[in-house]
Amino acid sequence: ADRTDPALLRELIAAELIAARERTAQLTEAVDDAELVAQHSPLMSPLVWDLAHIGNQEELWLLRNIGGRDPMRPEIDPLYDAFEHPRSERPRLPLLPPAEARAYAHEVRGRVLDLLAASPLEGAPLLDAGFGFGMVAQHEQQHDETMLITHQLRSGPAVLDAPPPPAAAGGPLPAEVLVPAGPFTMGTDTEPWALDNERPAHRVDLPAYWLDSAPVSNGAYQRFIADGGYDDPRWWTPEGWAHRMSAGLVAPLFWRREGAQWLRRRFGHLEPVPEDEPVLHVSWYEADAYARWAGRRLPTEAEWEKAARHDPAADRSRRFPWGDAPPGPEHANLGQRHLRPAPVGAYPEGESPYGARQLIGDVWEWTSSDFTGYPGFSAWPYKEYSEVFFGPEYKVLRGGSFAVAPVACRGTFRNWDYPVRRQIFSGFRTARDAEPRTGGGS
């Protein structure tokens, strides 16, 4: 779409807002009111909180900050401020009941579409290229992923359904691909709806490395389990081992052993663990331990991004592994179109110039990197989006999962979480140095 034409940009924004709301509606209409207000896990908000929080953030950023309107219901603001109340306590707040939450979000949206029709899309940082509207569409889609995590955690019969993803295609992949030494441009100054932590663009020079051509599969992960990986402290960091012991980890979340077989619960269905699918619902500690068991390591965030974006022929960083075109269904498993990752080796059209697949979509990929600001980072438009989380306690995940919408996914997008977390749609791939880092005997 031509984003320089204001009429077309308005249409694109409206379409993104409407797409996000359709997904929100599906996730919040699939269960009854009792389940909307229930606490399915102390790690998650009740679904009805996400619903009104989506509307409240939209009101704040678009109607109040851009439109200059007065608050519609100032008394509810503290209820939906993510920093006021931890998720585990939100079920006990005097939240808007489901019908009121829906009506509030709907009312905000109607006023936002009116504002959009009358708004210039330049002349102020929140307006330029429609950034504020794009940020709000991404925010709603991020909560749609959060709500899908809540659905995965809820017990009871299945209420969501989607067709299966495409099969592996184009012949067997090599196990790993070589990324030669050299600089590339990490982050962006030009991506119009990139969030603050993706900026600014900067050059990063990397030694040569090998990267798995696809995410680690359930089959490979089962060999780690069968080889006693969860019982051998050699593979774990001290913090990881302490956590593995205290939390009693023996397999990815939602896995259960029945005889010789591993089963997994997925959105209300119990099924055998599919060997050819990327492993899902592992913590950073488990991913890191697997990599050490395999004689490898997690990639750094920069290594992930170079493999996903750098076009060595043009020495230029692309928006996506396949180029600059927005993700289509042929490129990547995104947008909750399928409610599971595609088998390892799917999406040949999404391959990067170095030959790596499924970098975008399927599973979030843990990296070895702590979440920090790039050189020259400046928080915008609010420091609670990412700056307050910078530091060694959060690890970066890259690439997006099947639950992430295209509008909230690109080669520069950064996610982060605690290394113990695994209710998220997290997997990983591994890497190794192409040459020894320090000189040794040969």
Ligand code: AVJ
């Ligand atoms: C980027 C996924 C870590 O869910 O905490 C939603 C996104 N920020 N509302 C989160 C977010 C504010 C954020 N993550």
Ligand code: FE
């Ligand atoms: Fe939020």
